Amino acid sequence: GTTPTQSGQSTPAGDETTDAAARTIEHALGSTEVSGTPARIVALEWPYVEALLAIGVQPVGVADVEGYTRLVNTEPSLSDDVTDVGTRAEPSLESIIALEPDLIIGVQFRHEALYDTLSDIAPTVMFNPYAEDGEQLQRMEETVLAIADAVNKPDAGVAALEVLHDKIDSAAEQLEAADVTGAPFVLSQTLIGDTAQIRLFHENATAVQILEAIGLENVWEAGFEDLGFSTVGLEVLPGVEQANFFYVPSEDITAVSFEGNPVWDGLAFVEEDRTYNLAGAWLLAGPLSGQVFIDLAVEALTGEAMATGETPASDSGPRSIEHALGTTEIDGTPQTIVVLEWTYAEDLLALGIQPDGVADVEGYRAYLNIQPELADDVVDVGTRQEPSLEAITALEPDLIIGVQFRHEAIYDTLSSIAPTLLFNPYPEDQTITQFDEMETTFMTIADAVGRVDEGTAVLEEMQAAFDEASAELEAAGQGEQEFLLVQAFTAQESPQMRVFIDSSMAVQILQAIGLENAWEGEFDVYGFNTVGIEALTEVDDANFLYMVQAEDDVFANQWQDNPVWNGLAFVEEGRTYPLGGDTWPFGGPLSAALLADTVVAALTE
Template identity: 30%
Template structure:
């Protein structure tokens, strides 16, 4: 079974491998010192991160997640963190993760970790967001080994997920989950029911923004057979600047996915429906628009979120 385009995994390098080799070549093997070294090494692994290789417990029991995608990955592989970050604009874990995340203590906002709360959680490992500042990393790594995905991955949305899964000793489980998502997308592509172009617009109170086609929803749409509009090739930018209704024609596509974000976004979307610039879009006239959850489609990235995106895509073409 194949991975989504661009998907790759960074190998976990168990330090036990080196310890075993040393034991095999040591003279008079069986010394208590060599045995102790082997046992200690067997309980650790090394993960490549944005701040270099980080040694983490092989099976961490107390995990703090400081990124929504890290929380998504953790729950998907059966690990319930002892602390996590609040969702964007909220004070609880992302609602799309349901009861599994509802009772996890909040120890950070999107912009800032609560170091005292994280220290009290006594984590074995901290899974932080990509792009973490050096000063925050230094403070966190003084508490526990801190894993920060490398952002230099060419826009591959899966790569950070594998970094988190490696730190949890559960990359095989994540790979299986992403393979299932791939299969769902490939089935739609084989049917040809999503042929043409597709655009994801995040609707805000101050207007819509075009989401980058390289993000998780755009990548899944491409795997399912829909090509992006040219304007959605945004490089390293997650989305465009707010678009005026008069400029919507440049992002018109055969199918539109409209991600309303909160009450303001939903209200703005309702107002747009009365505007000629919106109603004249080809996808609107053809009835090929789908409203989706903005917190999943425009800010989430993980196997659980990917499954929900696939639910919406499948419903749109059924």
Template identity: 35%
Template sequence: MLLYIVFAQKDCFMYKHIFSRMVLVLLLVIVITNVVNAQQNTCQTGFRLIAHAMGEACVSEDVQRVVVLEWSYVEDVLALGVMPVGVADIDGYNNWVKIEPQLDPTVVDVGTRQEPNLEVIASLNPDLIIAPSFRVANNYEALRAIAPILVFDAYPTEISHYDEMLNTFTTIAVALNRQAQAESVLSQMQAYFASANQALVDAGRANETFILAQTFLHSDVPTFRLFTDNSLAVQVLTQIGLTNAWDDAPQQYGYTTVNFEAFADIGDTNFFYIAQPDYQSALVVSPLWTALPFVNSDHAYWLGGDVWLFGGPLSMQVLVDTVLDAMGISPVVTNTCATDFRLVIDAMGEGVCVPQNPKRVVALSELDIDALLALGIQPVAVTNGRGQTTPPRYLSQYLGTDVVSTGTFYQPNLEIILAQNPDLILFAGFTDADVLSQLNAIAPVFNAATPAESWQTHLTRVGEVFNMQAEADSLIQAYDARIAHLRDSLADAIGDEFVVVRWSAEGPQMMASRVISIRVLTDLGLVLPTNIPDLQDGHAHTPPLSLEKLDIVDVDWVFIGTLAGEGDAVDALQSALQTPLFQSLDIVKNNRYFLIDGSIWTSLGGYLGVMTILDDIQTIIIERTNS
């Protein structure tokens, strides 16, 4: 379905923005409807059929482990709050794609985009692979034998590359069950485009012409890619109110490759170009360059050497920001909030109107509770700790006696929250659209972090909400200083392997890389075993292990705890510790296992949590090692 929208007046960009949000919602509905219509009992229970550029795939309804073979789709996955387990050419991605969030260090490089390593991909046990059609024609069947694969045509001829970006992003969102995040990301993108347009209007530069180019040396000849109207980047710059002056016919890859001769008939225009720094230095002194009209008029704008023009919604915002910055223009951030409120951007890029001075705050994740208490703010109500029937055990000493429990993280009690009359609700990482809608009817809801982001990023955003950025920065610096000090004390252990084990009534589970203690231990220089795929990012933890397989935890250092302080899990752990199988492990013989508080070591937390863990490490590792 193609929608053509015509606006007659130049000053109606806000109406275009509002209507764009409606179109984005409609686009998501269309994609979801197509998926539903495709399902004709061709997939087993728990999977759904999704059409793509090279066929159809039965994709799990609970995708956890994604391998991505093209940078644009890596960006899409990250923008939706999902950290892939494998990515092609990570160094190249990091060099070119400048967005937040960034790839986690635990993500595995699976080879080049042109020739990914199939063995490495298979070893990651993915449940979804995402790739472009122009790169996987020769190995499509081999990849499909590893896991379901979604293939996209990055350079279609029947629609613009911008429309293809939207279609691909929304399809990936459906495959990952991230439709709400997709709507938020695309809405924020449109809002940013609207602010950029307003900034151009205010600067008196709206409707100016431009040419967008990449330039480089090819066989020692200065070569230029001039982008055509169907390209993604040109479509974006057109949306913010500029007009493309390069009128060549649309090209498959969205650009025409030319040399200096093509500039003979080009007059003055805004010439935005990307060039590597060393080539840029030589280009600007070339007589052919200095003779060009747009150079003489100071309308040639170097955008740097690493602006990514083939990405997704986040890269397009970076492009707009880079272009405006080169022009000396700042985007206008419009605060549409009521009096006594201000606009703060949350983890999903969504603007939230928060009170100027929040007084009654409800915290619905461990991260939120931790951040508030670390900043000296007492919430009126908080979630229970995961696997616990009370607020997080490790935070009990900091919470006021009158704080109210709202129930579990996944099912907060809305009546209890409403009764607290909150003026702000913090809910990091939660994505259930129905629950969020009901919470927003009670008070503004602010999401301070996606599941892939660090506690430091979360704390920084919470600090911004409460105008306590300096205090948040100070806490992060204190953590960094403590890590540096303890690394010196642990110098002999750097590079050692470790596991953190949560013991449940069903057996031991090894925790994966997003758990807070894992981040602390890796900051200290210890490493997770690489031979256990479930410990890589994308999993919360391994399935419960039988006692007969306990030898898999027999690494250099082992930390064992339970979520609850009493009950079946504690009894099961105490019983297991006495078994001959456990007593035969090298970690027991070498005194290298430690009993820890699983409510923090095997869950989520923030500054107070990591400092508690560092206290434990100083006590149980360093003192034992030195004794």
């Protein structure tokens, strides 16, 4: 949550690097050493762009951005500010160098000749999606995990694949309920040239293996093919005409283009209307496009959309969700979600879900520069203080999430629109810290949206980031150091200073990475004491960590010549550490990990 009077900001994604332990990443051209958390990643092949997005990482550079955006129909989408670095076949080395990447990801069959040059720019890994043993689906999953390890998000990689497997299991159940388990199929991509041709996909293709995993039977038995498909003429199709014919059109070319061809018109699956257009599927499927592909195939065969929709649930049964104003019943997996407080928008994004409506979208984007970002098409539903009931109603949500101190007065009205949860980020019970509340609320939201397993993985990843930060501080001789954490700003034309107390989320994070809070102030529900500069004289042996806006630095402006300030030991000894005005001490698990990274960077530089 945020304080009722002032919000903060998060650390920019580009500043997310932490000195995590070095890892040896095995790939098609050998092994590459990667340390820390790469924050500026260039991806030269689309499946690896998708893999990054699936684990919550936005690349800074992508080959053929327009092509990816047009052909790979998945969420999360690429950020608007991603840089195009040329084509996949001929990436621009100049563009890549200008981005100053700390990791480059390519594909062997396109980029092997550039490997040494790319490796001179940044650590480079290259993968081969075409498994020699024919297990392309397994190869895709192994590559996702390798990329997740390379970017220091191994748990997120596991979680992304678990979501895909949940989708596979749900699809299998739906096909069984529709009595089409075991239905025969051929998978094709339509091509039109001088003659009518199609690509038929072999048993070693990732997409075919996904269809077989949900319980369908491939009848195109042409054996192994390196790329997973053969280009054939229509004359081969009578041999498979009893199967269901799945096809993905190439651009605007569909199977309708074959009408009038006597071979095509005489095929059993044409006469019996068993041709299914899977437009929008990306057949070099990764963990995200694999889910889209499954949705399209299941709906084509059963006539019904996937029961779990676009957000596969780890638990979509009826549940009673406890929150600040009581209990709300939720059945199924909410698909259209409106969020009225920024922290809970962050929570959804951490779980891999894009909210449909958010209060003050512009403010969120200005203050929370975390990854993943909000989608471009998220609807602004007014301010956090006064959300627009008309805008919320127009979205037809099936879940609304708000905060008690802002939205309690409209709780009944919101609940008449959709099931509504309100949380209190500032517990009055002194035995419950804000950090405890953040974790509890995060897992409650994970339960509400049917993503408990994913929520657990996010918190485990956050804890791993804390452990790495602690080790880094210890190695730098900064372990167990005392600190003061301060936020300062101008209000009513005078400088104000907040010193955070032990119950605040920010202090709990810094204690979790091995530091000790020197401030022993009185309990305050918001987690800080507002004090004058004289109060710091008793604790000036501690390191001074502070957050100010660049345009409102009270220490460099109003207090620059203040004798009390200048006489403090941490000022005289150069132990004041700015954390940046965009450090947000009131957020969720993503902001928590970033705060830890920012403090480590400040104390170890």
